[in-house]
Amino acid sequence: MTHGIKDETINFELALKLVDEVVFAKNKRHLKNIEVTVLKGALQGQKYDQIADECGYAPEYIKHDVGPKLWQILSSSLGEKVSKTNLMAVLAQRAFEKLKIQEPILSPQPLELEAPVGLLPLDSAFYVERPFIESRCYEEITKPGALIRIKAPSQMGKTSLMVRILAHAKQNNQATPIQTVALSIQRAERCIFNDLDRFLRWFCASITRKLQLPHRVEDYWSDTFGSKSNCTAYFEDCLLPETNGILVLALDDLDEVFLHPEIADDFFTLLRSWYEEAAYGDSGNPLWQNLRLVLVHSTEVYIPLDINKSPFNVGLAIELQAFTPSQVLNLAQRYGISLSEDELSELMQLVSGHPYLIQQALYYLAQRDLTLKQLLRTAATDAGIYCNHLHRHLRSLKEHPQLAAAYEQVITSSTPVELEQLSAFKLHSMGLVKLQLNQVISSCELYRRYFGNRVNT
Numbered sequence: 001m002t003h004g005i006k007d008e009t010i011n012f013e014l015a016l017k018l019v020d021e022v023v024f025a026k027n028k029r030h031l032k033n034i035e036v037t038v039l040k041g042a043l044q045g046q047k048y049d050q051i052a053d054e055c056g057y058a059p060e061y062i063k064h065d066v067g068p069k070l071w072q073i074l075s076s077s078l079g080e081k082v083s084k085t086n087l088m089a090v091l092a093q094r095a096f097e098k099l100k101i102q103e104p105i106l107s108p109q110p111l112e113l114e115a116p117v118g119l120l121p122l123d124s125a126f127y128v129e130r131p132f133i134e135s136r137c138y139e140e141i142t143k144p145g146a147l148i149r150i151k152a153p154s155q156m157g158k159t160s161l162m163v164r165i166l167a168h169a170k171q172n173n174q175a176t177p178i179q180t181v182a183l184s185i186q187r188a189e190r191c192i193f194n195d196l197d198r199f200l201r202w203f204c205a206s207i208t209r210k211l212q213l214p215h216r217v218e219d220y221w222s223d224t225f226g227s228k229s230n231c232t233a234y235f236e237d238c239l240l241p242e243t244n245g246i247l248v249l250a251l252d253d254l255d256e257v258f259l260h261p262e263i264a265d266d267f268f269t270l271l272r273s274w275y276e277e278a279a280y281g282d283s284g285n286p287l288w289q290n291l292r293l294v295l296v297h298s299t300e301v302y303i304p305l306d307i308n309k310s311p312f313n314v315g316l317a318i319e320l321q322a323f324t325p326s327q328v329l330n331l332a333q334r335y336g337i338s339l340s341e342d343e344l345s346e347l348m349q350l351v352s353g354h355p356y357l358i359q360q361a362l363y364y365l366a367q368r369d370l371t372l373k374q375l376l377r378t379a380a381t382d383a384g385i386y387c388n389h390l391h392r393h394l395r396s397l398k399e400h401p402q403l404a405a406a407y408e409q410v411i412t413s414s415t416p417v418e419l420e421q422l423s424a425f426k427l428h429s430m431g432l433v434k435l436q437l438n439q440v441i442s443s444c445e446l447y448r449r450y451f452g453n454r455v456n457t
Contacts, residue, residue: 122167
C-alpha cells in the first residue's frame with residue numbers, strides 16, 4: 001500500500017488538513033483564506049511576488065505581513081521553527097509520524113459494508129471528509145444570518161454534506177433551541193413553478209409541515225401585498241417566532257428553479273434580501289439573524305441575476321471536488337481493500353476520483369464479486385457494475401437530442417471543446433463534463449468509452 005508520503009514531500013490536501021488541525025487545536029480558529037493561499041504557494045515553491053500576483057494582493061502585504069505571521073503561528077502550533085524554506089520537510093515529517101501512529105488503527109477488519117446508493121447516513125463509516133470543507137461549514141453555520149452555498153455535479157456528495165451541516169448545527173448549540181429543515185425543491189410539482197405566488201405558498205407550507213406547525217399560510221397571505229411580501233411576513237410573524245430560536249433551512253436541488261426564469265429572479269432576490277436583513281443587525285429585524293441558509297445546486301448559475309440581488313455571490317462558497325488518490329486509498333482501507341500504486345492509478349484513470357463511482361467500485365471489490373481487472377475490463381459495457389448508472393445518463397441524453405449532440409462533440413474531441421453555455425452547464429450538472437473556463441472536457445474515461453458510440457445511435 002502506498003501513502004503518498006516519501007522523499008519529504010506531501011500533497012496539498014494532506015498538508016492543509018494537518019496545518020488546519022494543529023492551528024485550530026492551539027488557537028481555536030481555522031486558517032484564513034489568504035493564509036491558505038500563502039501555504040499553497042509556499043508548498044509549490046512560489047515566491048511571495050508570485051503568490052501576491054495570483055491572489056491580487058500587494059507583494060509587500062504578503063511578504064511582510066501575512067507570510068511572517070503564518071510562519072509564526074505554525075511554529076507556535078507545531079512546537080518547532082517553521083519557515084517558508086523548511087515548510088515541506090516539517091509537514092512531511094509530521095504527516096509520516098501521524099501515519100505511523102494511525103497505521104495499526106487503519107488496517108484491521110473491514111467495516112460492515114453498505115450499498116453506496118444516494119445519501120450516506122450520518123453514522124456511515126464510508127463518508128469521506130474533504131480537508132477543510134466540513135470544518136469551515138460547521139463553523140459558518142453557527143454565525144447569525146449565515147449562508148452556505150454548496151455546488152457540485154450530480155452524485156458528488158452534496159446532500160451527504162448538507163445533512164451533516166444540519167446535524168452539527170443541532171448538536172452543537174445547546175444554549176439556543178435549533179430547528180432544522182431540509183427541503184428538496186424537486187418535491188414541488190411541475191405546475192407550481194409556473195407562478196411565483198403559487199410557488200411561495202408551496203414553499204411556506206412545506207416548511208410549516210416539516211416544522212410540524214399549524215398550517216396558517218392562508219391567514220398570512222393578503223391580496224393587498226405581493227407574494228414576496230406575504231412570504232417574508234409569514235417568516236417574520238409565524239415561522240421564525242414559532243421556532244423560538246434558530247431555524248437552519250437547507251434548500252436542495254435549487255437547479256430546478258434555474259429552469260423557470262418566470263420565478264427564479266424573484267425567488268433568489270427574496271433569499272438575498274433575507275440574508276441582507278440579517279446583516280443589518282439591530283437596524284433591521286433581528287429575527288432574521290436566526291435564519292441560517294444552506295443552498296445546494298449542481299452547476300453554475302446560468303440564469304441572468306443582478307449581482308447585487310443574487311444569493312450566489314455572498315456567504316460561504318463550497319465547491320466539492322473529486323476524491324484525491326490519498327482519499328481513495330483511505331476509503332479502500334475502510335472497505336478492507338489493499339490497492340497497489342498501479343491499481344490505484346488504473347482506477348483513478350477510469351473514474352477520475354468521482355465519489356459515487358469510486359464507492360461503487362470499492363463496494364463490489366469488497367464483496368469479492370469480481371477482481372479489479374474484471375471491473376476495469378467490463379466497466380464501460382452493459383455487463384459492468386456501472387450499467388444502471390450509465391443507462392440512466394444515456395436515457396437522459398436520448399430524451400434531449402441537442403444535449404446529446406453537444407456531448408458527442410466533447411467525447412470525440414482530443415482537446416477541450418467550447419459549447420453553447422446552457423448545454424455546457426446542463427452536462428456539467430449531470431456530471432458528464434468538467435468545466436475549464438469557457439470550455440469542457442469529458443469528466444472521466446468511463447464516460448468517454450461508454451458513450452463514444454452510443455450517444456447518437
